[in-house]
Amino acid sequence: MRVTEKGQVTIPKPIRDKLGISPGSEVEFVERNSVVELVRVDAARSVERRRAELLKALEAMRGTLDLGGLTTDEYMEEIRGPRDDLDPR
Template sequence: MRVTEKGQVTIPKPIRDKLGIGPGSEVDFVEREGSVVELVRNDEVSETVDERRERLARYLESVRGTLDLGGRTTDEYMEWIRGPRDDFDPR
């Protein structure tokens, strides 16, 4: 990506589409660890707690049922990925 004489850059279309950035959108560039730059939409920064919760709820609903547990229950799956608990006595 090249910076113009005016300090402008073009955000690639796939990124604009993914982030919902269009004409008139407000964006910020955030420095991370001294050199990496992150692009964030201003409206994400100014979201209320309720708006963030609603956005999270929509995302969680969109991915519901996409994890294949291989026929295991949640507890069986957790033990499978973590291994058996040595500190638990199931008497």
């Protein structure tokens, strides 16, 4: 099997069939005792990984928005305008 300039290889069809890999499937290369294994990532683990990546990105953004002393409600009204579904008493 040859590796392309982009670092890609073609997974043989019998292996794709055995692992249930189809276009769009996620796979990982896992190193165990100097042997690298190709494993299919199940959907639940994929969702778990995406959730972890999202939480990491959100944490990186924490504290980067300066509201200028406004409360959340005041800021939302500032960017959206006053709510017309509330009784203005």
